[in-house]
Amino acid sequence: MNALSEQVERSVRVVIVDDHAIFRSGLKADLDSRIDVVGEAGTVEQAIAVIAEVQPEVVLLDVHLPGGLGGGGREVISGSSALRGSTSFLALSVSDAAEDVVAVIRAGARGYVTKTISGPEISDAVIRVADGDAVFSPRLAGFVLDAFGTSPAEIADDELDRLSSRELEVMRLIARGYSYKEVARELFISIKTVETHVSAVLRKLQLSSRHELTKWAAERRLL
Amino acid sequence: MTTAMQRPPLVRSGDRMIAGVCSGLADHLGWPVKYIRLGMVLASFAGGAGVVFYAWLWVMVPTADESARRNSRRPASPIAPAVSMPPSVGMPPDVAAPDAGAQPLPLYAPAPVVASWFKLKRIQYGKEILLGAGLLLVAAILIARQFGVEVPLGTLIPAAAILGGAAIAWMQLDETRRAGLVDKTKADQAGGWVRLAAGLTLVVAGVLVMVSGSGSWEQTWLALLASIAVLGGVALVLLPWGLKFWKDLETERAARVRETERAEIAAHLHDSVLQTLALIQRRAGSEQDVVRLARAQERELRTWLYRDAAKDSGLLAERIAAAAAEVEDAHGHPVDVVSVGDAAMTDRHEALVLAAREAMHNAARHGGGAVSVYLESSDSGSEVFVRDRGPGFDPDAVPEDRLGVKESIIGRMKRHGGTAVIDSSSEGTEVRLKLPVENADKAENRNGDAKA
Numbered sequence: 016m017n018a019l020s021e022q023v024e025r026s027v028r029v030v031i032v033d034d035h036a037i038f039r040s041g042l043k044a045d046l047d048s049r050i051d052v053v054g055e056a057g058t059v060e061q062a063i064a065v066i067a068e069v070q071p072e073v074v075l076l077d078v079h080l081p082g083g084l085g086g087g088g089r090e091v092i093s094g095s096s097a098l099r100g101s102t103s104f105l106a107l108s109v110s111d112a113a114e115d116v117v118a119v120i121r122a123g124a125r126g127y128v129t130k131t132i133s134g135p136e137i138s139d140a141v142i143r144v145a146d147g148d149a150v151f152s153p154r155l156a157g158f159v160l161d162a163f164g165t166s167p168a169e170i171a172d173d174e175l176d177r178l179s180s181r182e183l184e185v186m187r188l189i190a191r192g193y194s195y196k197e198v199a200r201e202l203f204i205s206i207k208t209v210e211t212h213v214s215a216v217l218r219k220l221q222l223s224s225r226h227e228l229t230k231w232a233a234e235r236r237l238l
Numbered sequence: 239m240t241t242a243m244q245r246p247p248l249v250r251s252g253d254r255m256i257a258g259v260c261s262g263l264a265d266h267l268g269w270p271v272k273y274i275r276l277g278m279v280l281a282s283f284a285g286g287a288g289v290v291f292y293a294w295l296w297v298m299v300p301t302a303d304e305s306a307r308r309n310s311r312r313p314a315s316p317i318a319p320a321v322s323m324p325p326s327v328g329m330p331p332d333v334a335a336p337d338a339g340a341q342p343l344p345l346y347a348p349a350p351v352v353a354s355w356f357k358l359k360r361i362q363y364g365k366e367i368l369l370g371a372g373l374l375l376v377a378a379i380l381i382a383r384q385f386g387v388e389v390p391l392g393t394l395i396p397a398a399a400i401l402g403g404a405a406i407a408w409m410q411l412d413e414t415r416r417a418g419l420v421d422k423t424k425a426d427q428a429g430g431w432v433r434l435a436a437g438l439t440l441v442v443a444g445v446l447v448m449v450s451g452s453g454s455w456e457q458t459w460l461a462l463l464a465s466i467a468v469l470g471g472v473a474l475v476l477l478p479w480g481l482k483f484w485k486d487l488e489t490e491r492a493a494r495v496r497e498t499e500r501a502e503i504a505a506h507l508h509d510s511v512l513q514t515l516a517l518i519q520r521r522a523g524s525e526q527d528v529v530r531l532a533r534a535q536e537r538e539l540r541t542w543l544y545r546d547a548a549k550d551s552g553l554l555a556e557r558i559a560a561a562a563a564e565v566e567d568a569h570g571h572p573v574d575v576v577s578v579g580d581a582a583m584t585d586r587h588e589a590l591v592l593a594a595r596e597a598m599h600n601a602a603r604h605g606g607g608a609v610s611v612y613l614e615s616s617d618s619g620s621e622v623f624v625r626d627r628g629p630g631f632d633p634d635a636v637p638e639d640r641l642g643v644k645e646s647i648i649g650r651m652k653r654h655g656g657t658a659v660i661d662s663s664s665e666g667t668e669v670r671l672k673l674p675v676e677n678a679d680k681a682e683n684r685n686g687d688a689k690a
Contacts, residue, residue, distance in 0.1 A: 157577065165614060190614075197665075
């Protein structure tokens with residue numbers, strides 16, 4: 016993680032969206048100097064308005080939000096689709112239920128962390144998302160392995176529906192609690208390569224219409 | 239009815255002459271076997287009634303073994319209570335007749351309290367007694383005719399039709415209520431509607447024949463038209479009230495369901511979250527205690543909120559999570575579990591859980607930071623990884639007398655055909671437990687659909 020913090024000199028502009036003011040102020044205090052909080056919001060409508068106004072690089076987004084049509088964080092992401100490409104979303108929640116996690120990722124979030132995460136960890140996660148990478152918690156990696164299955168893809172044309180053996184290895188190590196750096200060392204690859212694999216997995220998770228994924232989601236009432 | 243409950247269930251006994259019917263019956267009634275057998279033989283000379291009765295019992299009454307295999311909640315045989323009243327031909331019709339009239343009344347009890355009481359006390363017997371009483375009545379009439387008594391069949395048959403129809407409809411009512419209580423889907427209602435319609439038709443036909451008396455078609459038709467017109471008019475007038483009443487009833491029921499749910503949630507929150515918050519306030523000085531309490535409460539609440547009702551407990555993932563919770567409570571140290579796939583528990587998996595628990599204990603005791611546990615079960619076996627961020631140790635340097643690692647982890651896994659690898663560096667320690675599937679285990683593996 017050191018390499019990351021050294022390479023980023025600028026500060027990342029962030030909007031925090033959470034309906035608990037106490038949590039927002041606590042999170043603001045936790046984030047380190049690399050991060051500049053430029054806006055806050057407590058409801059779906061406020062969030063969409065604030066994000067459109069300040070156009071942040073990263074939005075820290077609670078999954079469960081009041082207001083709107085009841086869609087919570089998902090609704091904020093779809094309501095901010097005009098900014099897709101310039102603004103990234105990092106989902107943040109106390110819930111680690113599969114339906115919440117996968118729903119918000121499929122809506123377009125670049126990563127998912129739980130609210131018990133420490134200050135430095137979440138700062139790193141924000142930087143990572145701002146750089147266009149994906150942030151996977153062990154639990155999210157577990158969900159991915161559960162949804163895609165643990166055997167590698169054999170044929171090329173179901174590329175979207177299966178993880179390659181390298182991606183599987185990366186996901187497994189993340190699920191085991193390894194950081195990106197440790198994954199890179201374990202697999203003798205660079206951190207950048209790990210990030211590429213994770214981003215590829217995120218894309219598959221968002222785009223795949225794989226039968227098993229649908230079935231998996233349906234079983235957990237995600238659809 | 240209660241006496242019938244205290245009797246031994248009616249089953250065909252193993253101590254048998256032909257099929258065990260007589261001795262079973264004797265056990266059930268508490269009479270000597272020889273009288274039953276004698277009675278059966280004598281009854282056989284009365285037009286073969288004994289033979290028929292014997293054959294019927296033979297077919298309908300289960301053997302003792304079959305009965306034991308059944309759910310003990312129900313009486314041994316659904317018809318046992320009916321036959322517990324011996325359908326002796328000599329029973330006077332005036333005893334049977336009021337029975338038939340009185341029996342449907344409790345079935346109609348509308349108040350839920352009465353209904354539940356009724357369900358407890360009588361539900362298993364209502365139908366059988368009704369049926370038995372009806373048959374007795376028929377038998378009595380037949381006998382009376384044999385002895386030359388003039389029976390007014392012209393009134394009896396319509397009356398029987400009305401009674402039978404009403405009984406069928408009422409049974410239906412009762413059954414939908416029971417189905418509604420058991421599950422709200424109310425499946426299999428088509429049959430219920432057919433029965434209701436049959437009951438109604440019987441009653442209407444009975445009434446018509448009775449009223450028109452002569453049974454001439456023209457009069458019957460007129461009566462039918464008139465009654466349909468009257469019924470239609472009444473229905474038209476009463477429909478708005480009926481609908482309103484029904485709506486009110488539905489609203490009230492929904493409100494009651496919500497209230498029950500709210501009460502359950504409140505009770506749960508009180509027992510768990512509020513208690514923990516109170517404890518946290520009193521222990522605010524000790525950070526370790528606060529973290530431990532908050533963590534345990536979080537885990538408990540999570541399980542309660544997101545528990546997967548479809549998942550049965552006792553599977554590997556659940557057991558690993560339980561072991562992690564236990565370690566977390568014991569050391570006040572967070573243990574995060576991620577599991578992929580699941581497997582049914584066997585003795586070997588039990589060993590895996592114990593080894594993993596030992597590894598988690600060590601990680602929480604010696605390691606720093608959060609302990610990560612990852613379980614992966616697939617067709618080829620189950621793997622558990624326990625990782626901590628402690629200073630690490632040299633597994634070879636662990637003294638021989640320290641059994642924790644050598645015996646409880648490595649030795650245990652080896653004995654059950656698995657492997658345990660300990661990888662320790664200055665940045666943390668990871669224990670890798672691997673339990674390949676045994677050929678016999680293959681069928682039990684639950685990970686099939688994730689891989690398909």
